Amino acid sequence: MRTFVYTSRPSRVVFGAGTVGRVAEEVERLGCSRVLLLAGPSLAGIAARVREVLGDLVVAEFDGAAMHTPVEVTARALDVLTEVSADVIVAVGGGSTTGLSKALAVRTDLPQVILPTTYAGSEVTPVLGETRDGRKTTRSSPAILPETVVYDVDLTLSLPLPLTVTSGINALAHAVEALYAPDADPVTDQQALDAIARIGRALPRLAADPADPEARSDLLYAAWLAGTCLATVGMGLHHKLCHTLGGSFGLPHAETHTVVLPHAMAYNAPAAPETMRRIAEALGVPDAPSGMYDLIVSLAGPTSLRDLGMAESDLARAADLAVATPYPNPRELTADGIAGLLAGAWRGSRPEGPPSTEAALARLTEEVVASFARTPDPRVRTLMSDLVRRLHAFVAANDVTDAEWQYAIDFLTRTGQICTPTRQEFVLLSDTLGISSAVDLLTNSRTPHTTPSAVLGPFYVAGPPETPLGSDISGGLHGTPLWVDVRVTDTDARPLKDAVVDVWQSNEDGFYDVQLPDLDGPVLRARLRSGGDGRITFWSILPAHYPIPADGPVGQMLDAVGRHPYRAPHLHFMFDAPGHRRLVTQLFVAGGAYLDSDTVFGVKDALVVGFTPQSGPTPDGRRVDGEWRRLDYTFRLAPLAG
Secondary structure, eight states, rough: OOOOOOOOOOOOOEEEGGGGHHHHHHHHHHHHOOOEEOOGGGGHHHHHHHHHHHHHGGEEEEEOOOOOOOOOHHHHHHHHHHHOOOOOEEESSHHHHHHHHHHHHHHHHOOOEEEOOOHHHHHGGGEEEHHHTTEEEEEEEEGGSSSSSEGGGGTTTSOHHHHHHHHHHHHHHHHHHTTTTTTTOOOHHHHHHHHHHHHHHHHHHHOOOTTTTHHHHHHHHHHHHHHHHHHOOOOOHHHHHHHHHHHHOOOOHHHHHHHHHHHHHHHHHHGGGGHHHHHHOOOOOOSSSHHHHHHHHHHOOOOOTTTTTOOOHHHHHHHHHHHOOOOOOSSSSOOOHHHHHHHHHHHTOOOOOHHHHHHHHHHHHHHHHHHTTTOHHHHHHHHHHHHHHHHHHHHHHHTOHHHHHHHHHHHHHHHHOBBTTBBOOHHHHHHHHHHHHHHHHHHSSSSSSSSOOOOOOOOOOSSSSSTTTTTTTTTTTTSOEEEEEEEEEOSSSOOOOOEEEEEEEEOOSSGGGGTTTTSSSOOOOEEEEOOOTTTTEEEEEOOOOEOOOOOHHHHHHHHHOOOOOEOOOOEEEEETTTTTTOOOEEEEETTTTTSSTTOOOOEEEOGGOEEEESSOOOOOOOOOOOEEEEEEEEOOOOOOOO
């Protein structure tokens, strides 16, 4: 049974895009009216935006923050604060500006509002690191923790890629060390693993497109999680080394974290194998330390203390300083061990993972990913790189054998061989694995107030016959007559004229026309055009549930996993209207079979509708003996993005 103590560090967090506009509101919420604004000279544009929002609340500014928070800089800023009688500190920037704000707050007990522009994470920690006479020391106090943090993704969009990489790896270090901290707890563990996975995905996306707002949002969110981990549990070897190297040898903060992290992980790996396994799984790599190094290399991040300006002659002194004061760490700290760690970090050598097979696989994975480096299309490079990493990780995690992989190749080969112009086994495979529905959700579910989409399916045939409104598309096939009367509108319920609508369905035995070679020409499929009122009318027959073709590889797969091959009864629609997004969807027969276990996962509640039983006169006067069904529905199409 795991025993732990969890302490929450309260801070108000405002997260989003454009949230800089709420800074004055947050200052006033704290009951304050005299702002000392801290911002570095390199952030003049962003500082101007904050100054504009704060208006007359700003009584003074200070732009002299420095790395590692030298006490002499804090003294100068304190003089400014005292002179103007500021009652709140607003800091805009990275770790240096945040550090200065904390140093002022711990000396004055003034509240802080922090607007991070990097991924340092220190804005949510009660920890302050200061440098005096060439030595960096840290302390922790509730008074150091900022009262409010305003995360504005827009403030990070222009952050240069090299700084994005090193700042992101700095955040990774917080999450990594939280997992093997002596006071680790289950809540912090989950936050740390989430942060690691998000950062591992976001940084390669930003390397391909530094202005990707979604990737920036993911990275900023992950940095908050990682910083929260740093605030909740103690840190170990990595942070001690980085504080020593930064405070005593003047090395840049984020870059030093980036260089040291893989080597600190490799040092601790023998004493924390389960933690390293979880980190490797979150990153999608076979071995955590070497995988971290490879990630940094793939992002063109720094890998050598030598390149950061550290002299080889300083390594011994750095090792002595690092072990001079005892602190918690999974593996015992020895001067020789730390000297070896620092020597590897100084050279920039790749840390070797303990199991040679995993290390070799990690090198292979990165070699393949590196082969995509010159891909002209950034999106293709991102997709291929992520695909290779995930496939290699799948092979490693499941210890896939030669025979199993050969069977997979044979399965895919047979899937391709059975495909014809009228049978698409690969579409069927995608459908039955839920991939088609997953892509459909991601692509088409982001437009509110429109009809939900659904998968295309394997039986669509391009260019169905043009058919007048009110026609019968059943071709005389037996079945319960169905009158379809649907409307096509925009999101404001205005009818769409001349919308092109393709419809197709199965017969009452569950077969499409392409599965019935004796039929002469297409039936139960047509192309119609909406009238001025947006209406589309036609006769058909009630669709039936049916099994997908199960005589090929997909059927064998379903048999192997004990799944049935049936689809719930439905009618397909595809809409194309000028100025609107294409809609591919299906309407399912309410009360039909397999609605709760459709084999292609295509059923959505909003698409399950009544095919209402009727008798007697029909809308167009057609004579029908016995029961017939009626389908009424309104489809709402999304406008094309402007």
